[in-house]
Amino acid sequence: MRELSLNVMDIAQNSVRAEATELAIRCVQDTAAQTLTITLEDNGCGMSREQIASVTDPFFTTRTTRKVGLGVPLFKMAAEQTGGSFEITSAPGEGTVTTATFCTDHVDMTPLGDINSTVSLLINSNPEMDFVFERKVDEKSFTLDTRQLREVLGDVPLNNPEVALWISSFLEENEKDLFGGKDQ
């Protein structure tokens, strides 16, 4: 994967498959400590202890089309190759929390990339699901919560083309603001 945001897109798919109705994605960047922490927290079906142990194994998958499952192993590798860490906590019926911490100054650090594109496409493709996206850079942060958007939108779906456009611009403008009005 060339961008961590692509890993996020991939891991988020696991939450969709776990029939989660809510998924929170948090990206917390600490410039002084040179760390980036990405957390995905869902309320899906969760995993048993054995499943958690086996998801980081590339030869474990719930899929039947082929014998490998690389989503979690690739995300884990991306974190660990920077000297960071990777953790999954989950229990059946209680959802899953995936946390990856990256040391951003490491030579093998993969750039976060176009996370906004990931978030807006996830919302667009799963309009029945709720997403919370939180982006934090040092003291500055912003949040997009689809439940708030839903309150305003009523019966108009989140994947209405104009709503999608609004979401994209919202993310873009707020990201710009995080970095002091400059393009990242």
Add this chain to the structure above:
Amino acid sequence: MKSLAELQAIRDKARTQLNIRNENENNIRVLVGMATCGIAAGARPVLNAFVEECAKRGLENVTVTQTGCIGICQYEPVVEVVVPGEEKVTYVKMDAEKALKVVNDHLVNRNVVTEYTIGKYSE
């Protein structure tokens, strides 16, 4: 900065145009493979291109969505186009530019872009 008030205006406008999509049986479905293999091969820009182009052209009878791995990872990014009453078309090795051509030729003008299909590619 984008405001919720703006969103309200979008809602009011959308409500006047609603009810077309739900009851339309001629809904075309575009499925973009977004499993690990698809994403790694560059499926995100493809999905983005489909979503944006369909929105730009106001194609209300098209639903763009993501799907998992269908088992032909070597051909990713893979896009399936399902037109009701017609055979499913599988496009392989897609990119954003090819996606625009598929929107124009296939989704709008109903001509399959044969050169991008799996049948043509595996010849």
